[in-house]
Amino acid sequence: MSNVLVVNSGSSSFKYQLIDMASESVLASGLVERIGEETGRSSHTVTAAAIDSVTDAAPTMLDATYTREVPIPDHTAGFRIMLEAFAEHGPSLEERAPVAVGHRVVHGGARFFEPTLITPLVEINIDELSVLAPLHNPGALQGIRAAKAAFGGIPHVAVFDTAFHQTLPAAAYTYAIDRELAESYRIRRYGFHGTSHKFVSEAAAAFLGRPLGELKQIVFHLGNGASATAIDGGRSVDTSMGLTPLEGLVMGTRSGDVDPAVLFQLARRAGMSIDDLDTLLNKRSGLLGLAGVSDMRDVVEGAQSGDAAATLAFEVYLHRLRAYAGAYLAQLGGADVISFTAGVGENSADVRAGALSTLGFAGVEIDPARNAARERGIRVISTDESRITVLVVPTNEELEIARQTLEISPS
Incomplete structure (x- = not known):
């Protein structure tokens, strides 16, 4: 079994996908949003790939989506609602248990240049890098901590949007401002969407052979x-x-x-x-x-x-x-x-x-x-x-x- 749960967490919401890596097909996906508001909302979609894998019927080619509106005070409560959706609507996390959880983190600064196993020290670094991404890293960290509480016995990995661009030469990432000031405040070009650029460039090469x-x-x-x-x-x-x-x-x-x-x-x-x-x-x-x-x-x-x-x-x-x-x-x-x-x-x-x-x-x-x-x-x-x-x-x-x-x- 090689299922991976992918989490993309923001300050008031998180998206998720459970992916069967043997076939690279999505088994379920969802969105938990309006976290911290009076009424939160969750949607959970079980894909045709998951439905058809547990039935003897012909492929349905249809996904099934379930929504729910309840108070969601924090990310921990959000993950509990996600687990309830899996339990009620499937696929079963006992039968489709993830072997790892991958987390999208927007900013890795110059510290992270590859996918990284999340440890307490890594969490501290993600928190410190929030000064470079105040709208993104804090939410990612909340999601990481809530996910670790929900899935405590498996590895959690951070994949950074900036990591792919750590190969930029100095001439490309350096701003022409006072050098000491730039170094003191980590002012440089980091680049984003790196996960997408990596995927697309590799897919293009494979497609062209x-x-x-x-x-x-x-x-x-x-x-x-x-x-x-x-x-x-x-x-x-x-x-x-x-x-x-x-x-x-x-x-x-x-x-x-x-x-x-x-x-x-x-x-x-x-x-x-x-x-x-x-x-x-x-x-x-x-x-x-x-x-x-x-x-x-x-x-x-x-x-x-x-x-x-x-x-x-x-x-x-x-x-x-x-x-x-x-x-x-x-x-x-x-x-x-x-x-x-x-x-x-x-x-x-x-x-x-x-x-x-x-x-x-x-x-x-x-x-x-x-x-x-x-x-x-x-x-x-x-x-x-x-x-x-x-x-x-x-x-x-x-x-x-x-x-x-x-x-x-x-x-």
Whole structure:
């Protein structure tokens, strides 16, 4: 038996998946949210893979979802509700007991560069690194402690979003500010979405039947949060996000790159505080700030109907994508593969076509029919003559976390 429970915990919610690693299929998934509010909510989905494995009937191809609303005062109570959902609706954790629990942790700083068995010392380090990710690491730590209480007899492994980017060269991760000040406060570029970038780059190599070590790749992870990474031989050599997930591409509500002097001007002339500026750049900017909506589908629809604000938002979004594509072609000295992943990257043909529309000089040729096809799974969207292969690669961060968890878990 090689089932792994994957937990992605925030300050007021956590998601989970129970994955059968023999087949790499999800047996159950769920979300426990509104923790600490007057009424919490949980949803638990038993997948067709789990249902069919315990019946003699023909495959149902249907998942079954169960919801519940009760007070959930803390993460420990949330895990108790999750265990009750498994007991009541399945699959049975006695028959499908996890051999390990993998935890997504956003920020590992420069301390963690691989999946790490969680010990009390590791918990202390995750807590100390909360200064670099105050919205993420504290919630992850609450989830870790609650999960260890619920599953005390098995290994717990932390998989860090930043770990994949620990291969960045110093020239890529160093900011050009006072060196001693930067060292004192750990100011450098760390990069994020590393679990996704690792999964996608390895999946692309496997799909093409080529050794990972010989490929130069650019991966665009485009969701509500968005990042680009240049990958040389399976190693991250440059990435768009920095000290925090704010730097880089235009996102749903985040600005991405902006001249720091903009903040000085707004503080001096508009009287905005540090908290005001934080809220502006993280929650009131990006597509939302430009078009009034944060969902790319709404932006594209608005642009197609002639809305000037939506049209500009779409053009700004594409302009930034092209800028990073060109920069990473230069950093890598060319590329073999460009991949698009996550919600926008996997589903928006308009974004993919627009992002690469100026890269003909580099040998990129998009096949319009392939790009427009509404297919699932990994696929090629470039022409057969394109010198750079362009792919759509559905990401699976939970599976990547489970793989890394199983890899280092004591047998």
